[in-house]
Amino acid sequence: ERDIGIEFDRWGMPKVDPKTMQSTLPNVFFGGDAAFGPKNIIWAVAHGHDAAISIDKLCQGEDVNDRPPPGVTLVSQKMGIHEWSYDNDISNDLRYKVPLRDISVALKDIRTEVELGYDDKLAYLEAERCLNCDVQTVFTGKLCIECDACVDICPMDCITFTQDGEEEELRTRLSAPATDLTQDLYIGNSLKTGRIMVKDEDVCLHCGLCAERCPTGAWDMQKFLIEITQAGPACRAHR
Ligand code: SF4
Ligand code: SF4
CATH class of the missing domain: 3.30.70.20 (Alpha-Beta Plaits)
Incomplete structure (x- = not known):
């Protein structure tokens, strides 16, 4: 696709407007890892929303940069x-340690999962630290x-x-x-x-x-x- 008019930066990534997700070819948009390299899924979803707004406005003949602010309450x-x-409530509890499998069992087999995870009570206490x-x-x-x-x-x-x-x-x-x-x-x-x-x-x-x-x-x-x-x-x- 490198000869269809999209400009790329020195890392080989497409040049993308971080606000509109629009590339240098106005009807091509990028998001997620393809736009700015590895980030997390939350960013990728946000990019998708931003690109969808841009595409909608482009199809309506509107300026893709003229975007309404988010609603806030x-x-x-x-x-x-x-x-x-x-x-x-605030408490000065230390972090609740994740229970581990007994070391004599864990060392016997490299495939044994060492962290056992929280039981219901510990999970509830940890969530209370919000x-x-x-x-x-x-x-x-x-x-x-x-x-x-x-x-x-x-x-x-x-x-x-x-x-x-x-x-x-x-x-x-x-x-x-x-x-x-x-x-x-x-x-x-x-x-x-x-x-x-x-x-x-x-x-x-x-x-x-x-x-x-x-x-x-x-x-x-x-x-x-x-x-x-x-x-x-x-x-x-x-x-
Ligand atoms: S100093 Fe603090 S507690 Fe006193 S009236 Fe002002 S905001 Fe309220
Ligand atoms: S809410 Fe924040 S500013 Fe208010 S008493 Fe608690 S720690 Fe202090």
Whole structure:
């Protein structure tokens, strides 16, 4: 296919637009390993969705770059003063070890499977360690009375109320300095004293203790849902 007008890079991979999955030949699209080399199946499925949107728009005579953003919703998980719709208990358990076959049996035959896997009870305990990454801390500055109760109760010291400043310097004066530059800081403003709320998302356990302690509801725990746009009428421009 190398002589039909598709350009390839120096690694022999087709040049593909990572947003539209379109190659340099406008009616040819790539995804998965064929586009960017080995990744996982989740990426391949996402590429397929993106390519399908592009193909749909191309067939409709629309600009493949003009794509609608995904739908996003945040829904409060509060069910009472100290009750959430998700399990927010934190524990300092160590990783539960996968049970192994007795070494004298395992060594007798190289084909013997050594890891026995979790039984029901261990599997349940391991699943309980979920960090609830889909439940986000959401801060509303105008409700905050700056009592510092959330700072006090946070088990990870990830909330700081301080004066604003340049990010590089600001990161050094947080309760727990945020040294991972790849992780954005969560900034809340509109505070009456002019200070800002800074939260290091990298260490948050999503335990919800800040929201339980807050007397004004300035913190809330909200479930984040993303609805990816799919090919079809919803992805087309409204005419
Ligand atoms: S959810 Fe828990 S760990 Fe995260 S900021 Fe609130 S109290 Fe701290
Ligand atoms: S507990 Fe609530 S009101 Fe108090 S500082 Fe934290 S967010 Fe503000």
